[in-house]
Amino acid sequence: MASPMDKREFIARRVAQEFRDGYYCNLGIGIPTMVPNYLPAGIEVILQSENGMLGIGPYPYEGEEDPDLINAGKEPVTEIPGCCYFTSADSFGMIRGRHIDASVLGALQVDEKGTLANWAVPGKILKGMGGAMDLVAGARRVIIAMEHATKEGTPKIMKKCTLPLTGVEVVDLIVTDLAVIEVTPKGLMLREVAPGVTPEAVQKVTEATLVRVPDLKTISV
Amino acid sequence: MDKRVANAEAVIGRVKDGATILMGGFGTCGVPENLINALRRQGTKNLTVASNNPGTDGYGIGVLIENQQVKKLIASFVGSNKFLEKLALNNGIEMELNPQGTLAERMRAAGAGIPAFFTPTGYGTMVAEGKEVREFGGRPHILVPSLKGDFAFVKAWKGDRWGNLMYRKTARNFNPVMATAAEYVVAEVEEMVELGKLDPDSVHTPGIFVDAIFQGTSYVKPIEPGPKRKRGE
Numbered sequence: 152m153a154s155p156m157d158k159r160e161f162i163a164r165r166v167a168q169e170f171r172d173g174y175y176c177n178l179g180i181g182i183p184t185m186v187p188n189y190l191p192a193g194i195e196v197i198l199q200s201e202n203g204m205l206g207i208g209p210y211p212y213e214g215e216e217d218p219d220l221i222n223a224g225k226e227p228v229t230e231i232p233g234c235c236y237f238t239s240a241d242s243f244g245m246i247r248g249r250h251i252d253a254s255v256l257g258a259l260q261v262d263e264k265g266t267l268a269n270w271a272v273p274g275k276i277l278k279g280m281g282g283a284m285d286l287v288a289g290a291r292r293v294i295i296a297m298e299h300a301t302k303e304g305t306p307k308i309m310k311k312c313t314l315p316l317t318g319v320e321v322v323d324l325i326v327t328d329l330a331v332i333e334v335t336p337k338g339l340m341l342r343e344v345a346p347g348v349t350p351e352a353v354q355k356v357t358e359a360t361l362v363r364v365p366d367l368k369t370i371s372v
Numbered sequence: 373m374d375k376r377v378a379n380a381e382a383v384i385g386r387v388k389d390g391a392t393i394l395m396g397g398f399g400t401c402g403v404p405e406n407l408i409n410a411l412r413r414q415g416t417k418n419l420t421v422a423s424n425n426p427g428t429d430g431y432g433i434g435v436l437i438e439n440q441q442v443k444k445l446i447a448s449f450v451g452s453n454k455f456l457e458k459l460a461l462n463n464g465i466e467m468e469l470n471p472q473g474t475l476a477e478r479m480r481a482a483g484a485g486i487p488a489f490f491t492p493t494g495y496g497t498m499v500a501e502g503k504e505v506r507e508f509g510g511r512p513h514i515l516v517p518s519l520k521g522d523f524a525f526v527k528a529w530k531g532d533r534w535g536n537l538m539y540r541k542t543a544r545n546f547n548p549v550m551a552t553a554a555e556y557v558v559a560e561v562e563e564m565v566e567l568g569k570l571d572p573d574s575v576h577t578p579g580i581f582v583d584a585i586f587q588g589t590s591y592v593k594p595i596e597p598g599p600k601r602k603r604g605e
Contacts, residue, residue: 201472202398202424202545213600218401218593219529219543225399225452226598236541238576239398239424240480240549243473247493266496276460277469278451279425280499285473288493319496 158328164189164372174252182296183255201282206234247289254290260312263359265322265334268314287318299327306358343368380410394521394550395423402543404525406588422446448472478519483552524554531561535582551581560588
């Protein structure tokens with residue numbers, strides 16, 4: 152288990168290892184937003200915001216917010232040197248047109264085909280999918296960053312998603328507090344487990360069948 | 373040629389009950405505040421409004437929704453408006469949710485003379501229901517119609533009497549694409565400048581798309597909450 156380090160930090164640190172120098176990335180709200188904090192030295196990553204920005208900087212200091220400068224989560228942000236702005240149409244052109252190297256998103260459910268459900272919360276009114284459907288359809292690599300199961304221990308990695316879908320067969324990699332799982336045509340490959348966690352323990356909170364690989368690694372963050 | 377009008381009131385009478393209006397803005401950024409408030413005062417009903425999101429309670433499109441002027445909302449995210457949520461639960465408003473990129477592309481297409489397009493976005497999901505599917509390069513795509521407005525309400529930073537527009541930072545968002553996709557396009561700007569003062573290489577919306585332009589007043593431009601950086605970081 153990922154204790155005593157915060158589970159969310161653990162996941163964000165592991166996702167950061169997936170980024171390469173020069174990547175253009177789009178990060179969803181929640182854990183994905185934490186990833187840039189843990190990039191290895193020498194790795195320069197440009198963050199994209201769906202509303203029309205490349206080169207998101209850190210959050211502003213209190214009192215220095217610019218009302219014309221927000222991220223896709225509507226939070227005030229800052230710009231970094233080299234930043235640029237464009238229309239939402241161009242923004243989604245670059246997303247749909249496969250120019251974004253990685254999209255990191257949270258999930259409610261992912262299934263063994265890499266089909267994703269992450270926009271409609273059960274029992275609540277539909278708030279809208281925002282840019283999620285476009286991101287999973289268009290990003291070169293779709294990485295899911297989430298806690299492995301719900302707070303109640305219900306699996307989120309399913310044989311088949313039961314919630315409204317965001318995209319069909321779109322996910323490439325799932326990073327959780329327990330494991331790193333690769334989505335392949337042969338199924339969900341269990342690549343890495345968290346320190347002290349057995350593959351059996353991961354399978355126990357996973358509805359889909361995980362494929363064991365001979366060179367199973369331990370997550371190192 | 374002079375497309376300048378005095379204010380929002382000078383054009384708002386053109387908008388009649390049942391009109392479809394594209395409204396720029398993302399969150400509380402780049403919202404045509406003067407036009408929305410004038411429409412609120414005019415009280416025009418049964419509107420179809422297309423906008424990424426419906427403002428917040430008491431701001432932006434939120435004020436039109438609270439005044440029950442909006443019959444149908446076309447948006448990609450409606451989570452920041454509690455009144456709207458209640459209205460939707462009681463079937464008091466029709467809502468059509470579009471993926472954000474599909475919403476933008478529907479208007480881009482309308483403005484560029486493309487009646488419909490195939491997109492991979494949303495294949496196999498709720499938004500694909502009832503839509504034609506065709507494979508390109510071995511991948512399924514859905515057919516989506518373009519989206520045109522009777523009116524577009526656009527908010528820019530600077531503009532001139534020909535309707536050339538320049539936006540500031542992420543306040544650009546959906547504004548330029550909406551400016552291309554309606555029968556009658558009104559732009560409100562924070563600053564009206566002399567013809568020739570906008571750097572021609574930095575004009576974001578060429579004036580050809582704009583029918584009327586005025587300098588807005590009393591912009592609120594609320595800042596939504598978010599995390600802050602600590603000094604010394």
